[in-house]
Amino acid sequence: MWTKQHMNDINNTINKREEQLSLPVVEEAKLNIKNRRYLGSKYKMLEFIWEVVKENCSDVETVADIFGGTGVVADRFRTEGKKILINDILYSNYLSYWTWFSDEKVDYKKIEKMINEFNAVEVTEDNYMSIHFGDTYFTMENARKIGFIRQRIEELNDSLGFREKAILITSLLYAMDKAANTVGHYDAYRRKLDSTKQIKLLVPEYKDTLNTGNIIFQEDANQLVRVIKADLVYIDTPYNSRQYGDAYHLLENVAEWKKPTVTGVAKKMIDRLQIKSDYCTAKAPTAFADLISHIDSIYILVSFNNMAQKGVGRSNAKISAEEIIETLGTRGDVKTFDLAFNAFTTGKTKIDDHKEILYLCKVNRGIQNDGTKGKIL
Numbered sequence: 001m002w003t004k005q006h007m008n009d010i011n012n013t014i015n016k017r018e019e020q021l022s023l024p025v026v027e028e029a030k031l032n033i034k035n036r037r038y039l040g041s042k043y044k045m046l047e048f049i050w051e052v053v054k055e056n057c058s059d060v061e062t063v064a065d066i067f068g069g070t071g072v073v074a075d076r077f078r079t080e081g082k083k084i085l086i087n088d089i090l091y092s093n094y095l096s097y098w099t100w101f102s103d104e105k106v107d108y109k110k111i112e113k114m115i116n117e118f119n120a121v122e123v124t125e126d127n128y129m130s131i132h133f134g135d136t137y138f139t140m141e142n143a144r145k146i147g148f149i150r151q152r153i154e155e156l157n158d159s160l161g162f163r164e165k166a167i168l169i170t171s172l173l174y175a176m177d178k179a180a181n182t183v184g185h186y187d188a189y190r191r192k193l194d195s196t197k198q199i200k201l202l203v204p205e206y207k208d209t210l211n212t213g214n215i216i217f218q219e220d221a222n223q224l225v226r227v228i229k230a231d232l233v234y235i236d237t238p239y240n241s242r243q244y245g246d247a248y249h250l251l252e253n254v255a256e257w258k259k260p261t262v263t264g265v266a267k268k269m270i271d272r273l274q275i276k277s278d279y280c281t282a283k284a285p286t287a288f289a290d291l292i293s294h295i296d297s298i299y300i301l302v303s304f305n306n307m308a309q310k311g312v313g314r315s316n317a318k319i320s321a322e323e324i325i326e327t328l329g330t331r332g333d334v335k336t337f338d339l340a341f342n343a344f345t346t347g348k349t350k351i352d353d354h355k356e357i358l359y360l361c362k363v364n365r366g367i368q369n370d371g372t373k374g375k376i377l
C-alpha cells in the first residue's frame, strides 16, 4: 500500500539525487610528479630508499639525484626537507624538474587559465605532430591538438617566465603519456589504435615552499660530479642497452620543438647523439668507475636491479653487481640492502629473479674534494 508519506519520501530522494548530480564537478585531480609511466621509475621503492637512508645515514642535508628520470626519488627526499640537486641528460626531464623543484615565481592564475584554454581548443588543421604522428602514437585529433598547443606555447614565449613555459610543456608531456597508444614508451606504438582518450592537460600540484635552494641540471652525470658536492649522491643509471633517448624520443622532440625529420616505423629523430648514454653500452663499467672516483659526498647510494645478468643481449645488464661493489669499495665500506628480502620475509611470495638492491657506500677513501674547479655547493 503506498501512502502519501511514501510518495513524499520518494520525491525527496529523487530530488536529492538531482541536487547531487547538479553539484559543480569536484575539482579535478592536479598533476602530480608520479603521474607518468617511465622505464625504471623507482616510484614503488621510495619507502625502501628512504628507510635505508634514514636508518643508516646521518647529517644528510643535501641530496644529489644525478640520473633523476621522473624525479620521484629527489621528490621523496624533498618532502623530508632535504635540499635537492637534480639532473638528467634528457631535456624533457629537465623541464619537468623546473616544474617540480624550482622556486622561480609563477603566475599560477595565468597558468591555470592557459591550461583551460588549451583543453578547450578544437584543432582541424594539420601540423608537425599530426603529419608525423597522427594515427600512430595518438589519434589524429590528439596529434593535431598536441602540435597546436606546443606551437602556441612557443609563440607565447615572450610573455612567459622560463618556469612557466616549463610547466606548460610538462603538463603537455604528461598528458601525452596518458593518451599515448603505447605501453609506456615510444619504441613502438600499438598497431591497433586502442587509446582514443582525448588529451587533457592538468595543472601541476605545486609545493614551492619546499623548493628553496634546489638546483636543476641537464648534464652528463660524469661531468656534473666533477663540479658539485652533496651529502648524499643517489645513482640510478640505465642498466641495459635500452637508451632512454630512444624510448622517450617523442617527449624530447616535443620538449625541444625543433621539428626535426623523423625516421623509421617508430618515427624517431635522426640525430640523437647528444642523448646517448655510455651506461647503455659496453663502456658502462668504465663510466661508472670514472663517476664514482669523482664524487664529493659523505654517502653514495646506488640502485641496482639484479633481474638481468651481465651479457650482450639488449635486456642484459651492462654492469654487474660485483663491478658495482668493487668500484664503490675504492671509496669506502659498502653495505647491501635487498628489497625482495625485506618485503617478502613471510615466505608467501617468491621473486627470486627480481630484486631491487641498494648499495650504500660511506665515503672515506679517495679524493673527496680535489679543490680544482669551483664547486657549486
Ligand SMILES: C[S@@+](CC[C@H](N)C(=O)[O-])C[C@H]1O[C@@H](n2cnc3c(N)ncnc32)[C@H](O)[C@@H]1O
Pocket (backbone or CB within 6 Å): 038, 039, 040, 041, 042, 043, 066, 067, 068, 069, 070, 071, 072, 073, 087, 088, 089, 090, 093, 219, 220, 221, 222, 236, 237, 238, 239, 244, 245, 276, 277, 278, 279
Ligand atoms: C633508471 S632511470 C632513472 C629513474 C629514476 N630514478 C626514477 O625513479 O624515475 C636512468 C636515467 O638516467 C638518465 N641518463 C642516462 N645516462 C645519463 C648520463 N650520462 N647523465 C645523466 N643522466 C643520464 C636517463 O635519461 C634516465 O632518465
